Amino acid sequence: MEPRSDIELVQEVRNGRRQAFTELMRRYQERVYWVARRIVGSHDDADDVVQETFVKAYLALGEFRGDSSFFTWIYRIAVNLSLNALRKRQVLNYLHESELLSRILPSQDDPEKDLEHSETESALQRAVATLPEKQKAVFVMRYFDEMTYEEIGRVLKTSVGGLKANYFHALRKVREHMRHEIQDGEEPSHG
Numbered sequence: 535m536e537p538r539s540d541i542e543l544v545q546e547v548r549n550g551r552r553q554a555f556t557e558l559m560r561r562y563q564e565r566v567y568w569v570a571r572r573i574v575g576s577h578d579d580a581d582d583v584v585q586e587t588f589v590k591a592y593l594a595l596g597e598f599r600g601d602s603s604f605f606t607w608i609y610r611i612a613v614n615l616s617l618n619a620l621r622k623r624q625v626l627n628y629l630h631e632s633e634l635l636s637r638i639l640p641s642q643d644d645p646e647k648d649l650e651h652s653e654t655e656s657a658l659q660r661a662v663a664t665l666p667e668k669q670k671a672v673f674v675m676r677y678f679d680e681m682t683y684e685e686i687g688r689v690l691k692t693s694v695g696g697l698k699a700n701y702f703h704a705l706r707k708v709r710e711h712m713r714h715e716i717q718d719g720e721e722p723s724h725g
Contacts, residue, residue: 538557547592562604566584568580569674572679580616583612584612590615602688617670
């Protein structure tokens with residue numbers, strides 16, 4: 535038996551079968567979590583955003599018109615709630631170091647490379663944290679989630695041209711931030 539499509543599941547929920555929404559949650563919970571995690575930075579905050587995303591989606595299911603895929607619709611909700619969480623916490627320039635390290639997979643055969651990779655990953659996350667909200671959202675979707683500009687445009691309801699400009703500026707700022715961090719971290723040579 536072929537799995538039911540998202541649209542079929544949405545219709546079932548609208549017809550009173552709440553269990554169909556559980557299937558939609560199962561399909562997208564992990565992806566929504568990582569969207570939120572990359573924006574808000576911490577596991578606990580991402581978990582909160584995931585819960586809030588699915589509650590909001592369930593309550594607003596009547597507004598889902600099917601113009602975009604269900605995932606695009608729920609992704610948009612998750613991004614907006616993640617950005618709201620950042621505003622509430624007022625921590626755009628701060629990410630927890632320990633939370634970031636849990637994301638990094640060790641290579642097990644070269645501890646020095648692992649350390650170098652985790653330092654680079656941490657520097658990247660700190661750089662992303664300094665971006666303005668819109669640039670941060672575009673950067674996360676493009677760089678980490680590897681979404682096309684068209685997909686991002688549907689999520690954020692923005693023109694592709696504007697997104698490209700946002701991504702370009704975000705990339706420039708991230709590179710600049712990381713360049714400064716690397717320069718500041720180098721020890722002066724004594725010669």
